[in-house]
Every structure is written in structure tokens, then in C-alpha cells.
Amino acid sequence: MNGDGAYEVEMDEVALFENALRAAVRAKPDPALRATLVPRLAEIARAATLEEEGRAARRAARAPAASRRTRLVRLAQACAAVALVPLVLAGLAFAGVTVPGLARDAFDSVGITLPNQPAEHGAAPNGQGTQSTGNDVSDAAKSGANRGKGGNSAAAHRHARAQHAKAHGKAKGHTKGKAIGLNDLTPPGRSGHAPPSHSNAGGSPNGRTNSARAAPHPHPFPGSHGRGRGRSRQH
Amino acid sequence: MPRDRFDSLLEAAREGDQAAWHELYDGLAPVVLGYLRANNAPDPEDVLGEVFLQVARDITRFDGGESGFRSWVFTIAHHRLIDARRHSARRPIELSPEPPEPGDSADDAAEEALARIGLEEVQRVLGTLSEDQRAVLLLRVVGDLSIEDVAKAVGKRPGAVKALQRRGLASVRRALGRKGVTL
Numbered sequence: 001m002n003g004d005g006a007y008e009v010e011m012d013e014v015a016l017f018e019n020a021l022r023a024a025v026r027a028k029p030d031p032a033l034r035a036t037l038v039p040r041l042a043e044i045a046r047a048a049t050l051e052e053e054g055r056a057a058r059r060a061a062r063a064p065a066a067s068r069r070t071r072l073v074r075l076a077q078a079c080a081a082v083a084l085v086p087l088v089l090a091g092l093a094f095a096g097v098t099v100p101g102l103a104r105d106a107f108d109s110v111g112i113t114l115p116n117q118p119a120e121h122g123a124a125p126n127g128q129g130t131q132s133t134g135n136d137v138s139d140a141a142k143s144g145a146n147r148g149k150g151g152n153s154a155a156a157h158r159h160a161r162a163q164h165a166k167a168h169g170k171a172k173g174h175t176k177g178k179a180i181g182l183n184d185l186t187p188p189g190r191s192g193h194a195p196p197s198h199s200n201a202g203g204s205p206n207g208r209t210n211s212a213r214a215a216p217h218p219h220p221f222p223g224s225h226g227r228g229r230g231r232s233r234q235h
Numbered sequence: 236m237p238r239d240r241f242d243s244l245l246e247a248a249r250e251g252d253q254a255a256w257h258e259l260y261d262g263l264a265p266v267v268l269g270y271l272r273a274n275n276a277p278d279p280e281d282v283l284g285e286v287f288l289q290v291a292r293d294i295t296r297f298d299g300g301e302s303g304f305r306s307w308v309f310t311i312a313h314h315r316l317i318d319a320r321r322h323s324a325r326r327p328i329e330l331s332p333e334p335p336e337p338g339d340s341a342d343d344a345a346e347e348a349l350a351r352i353g354l355e356e357v358q359r360v361l362g363t364l365s366e367d368q369r370a371v372l373l374l375r376v377v378g379d380l381s382i383e384d385v386a387k388a389v390g391k392r393p394g395a396v397k398a399l400q401r402r403g404l405a406s407v408r409r410a411l412g413r414k415g416v417t418l
Contacts, residue, residue: 013411014404017360018376019348024357025269025377030280034264037284038256044291046251052295 093117241301249294267312270377273361274370276316277323286312306384309374313388360410368403371396
């Protein structure tokens with residue numbers, strides 16, 4: 001017998017066994033079990049079906065109430081979020097942050113004045129009418145709209161002069177320094193050049209900028225002969 | 236059974252129709268009982284009763300055709316068999332303490348095969364299989380379940396079921412060859 005034949009015989013054996021197994025394991029259950037079990041099965045199935053139908057009906061009845069509750073919860077969440085906005089803005093104002101004008105107007109309209117805010121936030125776009133809040137330089141520095149428009153703030157000028165007075169006698173050449181407006185020649189912001197954000201009130205202590213000893217120079221940067229500032233115009 | 240016929244039978248069973256339950260029980264109880272016996276279930280008729288009680292309780296959740304129903308019932312039977320085994324001490328493998336009363340609807344080919352091999356030989360060969368191999372072969376042969384359905388019933392991957400079936404059939408072949416079954 002060749003290999004194929006042996007394989008066929010093996011397969012036949014297995015098929016025969018499977019058939020025999022089908023017949024061998026098939027057993028007739030006890031008729032008494034059938035007689036008692038089947039009515040119970042019918043009863044249990046009917047009860048289960050009724051229970052399932054009741055559950056489905058309850059689910060259907062609960063669904064609209066649940067959706068109404070969900071809508072209410074969402075509405076409450078939205079209201080809470082809206083109520084939180086003014087609180088956040090007020091908190092920011094207390095922390096020293098300048099809140100947008102629109103928000104300040106809204107607070108003003110209900111009679112609440114936010115702390116740490118510019119007093120006249122809507123007025124004087126060139127900075128001339130702005131009232132100081134105690135930190136003039138920073139206010140001036142913040143008002144970027146004023147830069148380079150010939151309208152550097154008076155507050156910045158006052159501050160620079162105060163610094164200059166303070167430094168008087170402590171450094172050589174304090175009247176010759178490059179600080180804007182310290183020599184009373186050119187008011188800050190009038191030169192047509194954008195002033196730096198810092199005041200540099202003490203001038204140049206190393207005395208390099210000695211050109212200020214000469215006749216009053218209309219240029220706001222008297223030390224333009226010095227290195228690095230060589231942009232002075234030759235008249 | 237045509238799909239429409241089975242659907243109406245199932246609907247009647249859900250509504251508690253006893254005739255429908257008689258039909259379902261008569262169609263499945265003999266093979267399920269055979270499966271339980273062949274797997275050495277302790278008190279197989281008790282386990283059979285538990286299987287059908289669970290079928291009745293959960294029949295509202297079943298959705299599918301006749302083969303799906305058969306597969307579902309065998310899955311329940313397999314789980315109840317495991318539960319029953321856990322609650323009883325292990326006993327040596329034997330198909331039945333007494334030869335069971337044969338079922339009345341095995342086909343002629345099966346009866347002829349059994350006559351040639353013999354009930355005792357079938358029991359002996361089954362005894363050579365591991366528990367998993369026996370469960371897989373019985374679900375495939377007796378329950379007529381697909382590989383996927385068997386995998387669901389025994390909680391294994393189809394590949395593992397195929398491997399168990401292959402090894403089980405190899406064991407059957409060896410056991411029959413040793414005995415020298417004549418064809």
C-alpha cells in the first residue's frame with residue numbers, strides 16, 4: 001500500500017469514528033425530565049419576555065426626562081461659564097493686569113471701578129492727556145502708539161529729568177550724555193527719531209561724547225560723533 | 236428548517252408557547268446531553284436542565300438563525316459543564332456509568348459506523364484525548380459548530396481551536412490504528 005493509500009485509510013478511519021461518535025453520544029433524555037422541564041421553560045420565557053417589555057417601556061418613558069435633565073445641566077454649565085468671565089477679569093485687574101477697554105467700560109457702566117487700571121483709558125491717544133498712575137515711565141513705554149510720532153509722553157520726559165537731577169555730579173559729562181531731552185535742547189520725541197524705550201538719564205560716563213560742549217546741537221543725539229551712533233546728519 | 240419557520244418558532248417560544256419549547260427541546264436535548272455525557276459531566280441530566288433553564292431566561296436576548304441558536308445553546312452547555320465540573324470531584328473518563336438509551340434520530344451512516352467501531356471503542360478513544368481536544372472535537376462533530384463558533388464557546392482563538400482539532404484527530408488516528416479497526 002502506498003502512502004496515499006495509507007492516508008486515505010486514515011481519513012476513512014477518522015470519518016468512521018466521527019460518525020460513530022455522533023451515534024454514540026446521542027442520548028435520549030429522561031422523559032420525566034422533559035415533562036417537568038418544558039412547562040417551566042415556557043413559563044420562564046414568558047416571564048422574561050414580559051420583564052424585557054416592561055424594561056423597554058420604562059426606558060422609553062425615562063428617555064425624555066433624562067434628556068430634559070441633560071439640557072438643564074448644560075444650561076447651568078453655560079450660565080456658570082458666563083458668570084465666571086467678569087470674575088476672571090476682576091481677578092486679573094486686581095493682579096495688576098490692564099484689562100481691555102471694553103471690559104472696563106462694562107464694569108464702569110455698572111458702577112464698578114477696576115483697580116490698577118489707567119484712569120482715562122479712552123482719552124488722549126497721543127499720550128499727552130494721560131494721567132500718571134505712579135509709574136510714568138512704564139506707562140509711557142507701554143504706549144507704543146506714541147513712539148516715533150513726535151509725541152513722546154511728558155511723563156517720560158519728567159522722569160528722565162528727575163533721573164538726570166539725581167545723577168547730577170555723580171558722573172562726568174552728565175550734561176553731555178546721549179539721554180533724550182536731558183540738555184533742554186530738544187524735547188523728547190520732537191527730533192523725528194524714535195526714542196529708545198529706556199531713558200539713559202545718566203549720560204555717558206566715559207566722556208566720549210564731548211561734542212555737547214560745543215554749541216547747542218539741534219540733534220537729539222549730541223554724541224553722534226561717537227562710535228555706533230554715526231547717523232547724524234551733516235548740515 | 237427554513238428561516239421563517241425557525242423565526243416563528245423562536246417567537247412562539249419567547250411568548251411561552253409549550254409546543255414551541257417541546258420542539259426546541261426535542262431537537263437539541265439529545266445532542267446536548269450526549270455532549271455533556273461525553274465530556275464526563277457530573278449528573279448530565281441535571282446539567283441539561285440548567286442549560287435549558289438558562290436558554291429560557293435569556294431567549295429574549297438571542298438574535299439569529301437556527302445555526303446561531305444551536306451554537307448559542309452549545310456555548311451555554313459548555314459553560315454549565317465547566318461550572319458543574321468545578322463543583323464536583325474529578326472522576327475517571329467514561330462516557331456513561333450505564334450505556335445511555337440511544338437517541339432515536341441518529342442517521343444510518345452514524346449507526347453503521349458505531350456498529351463497526353463499537354461503543355466501548357468510542358469511549359476508549361475519547362478517553363485518550365485531552366479535555367480541550369475532546370471538547371473541541373465534540374463541539375465540531377456532535378454540535379456541528381463552525382471553528383469560529385467553537386472558539387467562542389470555549390473562549391479560545393480560532394487558530395488555537397484548529398490546532399486542538401488537528402492534534403485531537405491525530406490522537407484518534409493513532410488510537411484507532413493501535414486497535415486496528417477494520418474498514
